[in-house]
Amino acid sequence: MTQQPSQDQALQEYLLRLADSALILGQRLCELCGKAPAVEEEMALMNVALDLVGQARNWYDYAAELEGGQRDADALAYRRDAHEFRNLLLVEQPNGDYAVTMARQFFYDAWHYFTLQALVNAPDERVAGIAAKALKEVTYHLRRSSEWMKRLGDGTEESHQRMEVAVESLWRFTGEMLTADAVEQHLATAGLAPDAEQLAADWQGLVNSVLTEATLSLPPADAWMQQGGKTGRHTEHLGFILAEMQFLQRAYPDAKIW
Amino acid sequence: MQKSGNQPRPIPAPLEQPIIASDRVPANVGGEQLTETQLWQLLDEVKDPEVPVVSVVELGIVRSIQWLDNQLQVAVTPTYSGCPATELIEQQIAAALMQAGIRDPQVTRVLNPAWTTDWISDSGREKLRAYGIAPPQGSASKMTLLGHAEQISCPHCGSSHTEQVSEFGSTACKALYRCIDCLEPFDYFKCI
Known part of the structure; x- marks a missing residue:
């Protein structure tokens, strides 16, 4: 028998999903520090990462409060193991070539944008406030990654080919963003999570239009989708990200002076 | 001759007694x-x-x-x-x-309401310009955010003949531009 989670528990779980996805993608982007293809791209990637890490902290702060204050944002980010992370599988995928980096960013940004747009109207002031702040930033992210889809997709023969491969290889991780489980359905009825059908329709609409303009093939709508990130079943990549990201906090817990 | 500017700061002598805020x-x-x-x-x-x-x-x-x-x-x-x-x-x-x-x-x-560049005062905008950063132009409407052509004036020579180099500059709040007339690169304080 499964017990219906209380609204606070469900919200806390959902906030961790939002925070973890932002944090892990931020961490992934930071791997490109010093290695980006051009200096402007490096600044852009690091700025996007910074926005995402900042947003993650805002969500973690609230999640920690709902939990009762035993753990703070740092503990949530640095002291949980892979199976406790609730991020989307998409964001933990490796950077690959720049087509993969930008296709991953675009799929996430589009989902992030429509998700935040719904959360801006949440009846919870904290959720609405964090979302409104983040939405301004994510609007920029989406604009930029959409442009890159078009530039690479409708670019040279090679960039087109690489983007086709990137879209195809990442497509199977997009399904879980658009399917609501019990936690999200429960919250959606209270206006604390987006309506899954609306989110899927908005996301699909935007992705179709950008891919079409980018002269890229649309993956089949009934493609098989990998699930699991939201419930802590991750791909093999997450452990490596955490090993690097959490090393310092794990080796020197609560260190105040480095 | 004394150099100005890059002098190392003198290291303060160690304090004999710890200073706490209420002492000072x-x-x-x-x-x-x-x-x-x-x-x-x-x-x-x-x-x-x-x-x-x-x-x-x-x-x-x-x-x-x-x-x-x-x-x-x-x-x-x-x-x-x-x-x-x-x-x-x-x-x-x-x-x-x-x-x-x-x-x-x-x-x-406080996060709510979210900060907007509309809250930068007129004197703040003028100081940004004098410092070489183009201040945000127009109000943070959705149109601006969605990337409809913005005319950014060069803070150095005033020319409106400028181009965007990158959507992101040295900090999250800025974008990188270049003046086509005076060729100087400059930061633009993004309108959000």
């Missing part, structure tokens, strides 16, 4: 007598660490100052969620108030 700042010496206008003027002296020509007041990130149960409460909103200067700004605001004799001021972070 007598509690409430005049602090509570400050009027609201004086408090705003005081915070207008606190500069943004990233762009040290504009104050936190001119940037519009100080949202309110009020006394509550004998404690001064200052509400500050970050420009961006991940702005790395947020904590430093909060500390500097608290330090400025304590130096003015206000005991234990409370600086709280």
Whole structure:
């Protein structure tokens, strides 16, 4: 028998999903520090990462409060193991070539944008406030990654080919963003999570239009989708990200002076 | 000849006794007598660490100052969620108030309503321009955010013949532009 989670528990779980996805993608982007293809791209990637890490902290702060204050944002980010992370599988995928980096960013940004747009109207002031702040930033992210889809997709023969491969290889991780489980359905009825059908329709609409303009093939709508990130079943990549990201906090817990 | 500018700072002699705040700042010496206008003027002296020509007041990130149960409460909103200067700004605001004799001021972070470049004052915009950063143009409407052509003037020569180099500049709040006439690159304070 499964017990219906209380609204606070469900919200806390959902906030961790939002925070973890932002944090892990931020961490992934930071791997490109010093290695980006051009200096402007490096600044852009690091700025996007910074926005995402900042947003993650805002969500973690609230999640920690709902939990009762035993753990703070740092503990949530640095002291949980892979199976406790609730991020989307998409964001933990490796950077690959720049087509993969930008296709991953675009799929996430589009989902992030429509998700935040719904959360801006949440009846919870904290959720609405964090979302409104983040939405301004994510609007920029989406604009930029959409442009890159078009530039690479409708670019040279090679960039087109690489983007086709990137879209195809990442497509199977997009399904879980658009399917609501019990936690999200429960919250959606209270206006604390987006309506899954609306989110899927908005996301699909935007992705179709950008891919079409980018002269890229649309993956089949009934493609098989990998699930699991939201419930802590991750791909093999997450452990490596955490090993690097959490090393310092794990080796020197609560260190105040480095 | 004495060089100006790059002199190393003298290292302060070690203190014989630890200084605690109350030794240096007598509690409430005049602090509570400050009027609201004086408090705003005081915070207008606190500069943004990233762009040290504009104050936190001119940037519009100080949202309110009020006394509550004998404690001064200052509400500050970050420009961006991940702005790395947020904590430093909060500390500097608290330090400025304590130096003015206000005991234990409370600086709280508010996210809602989200900061917008519309809150940057006219004097702040002018100082940004003089510093070489093109101030945000127009208001933060959705049209601007969605990338409809913005005409950004070069802060150096005033030409409107400019091009975007990157949507992101040296900090999250700026984009990188280049003037086609005077060829100088410059930062543009993004409109959000």
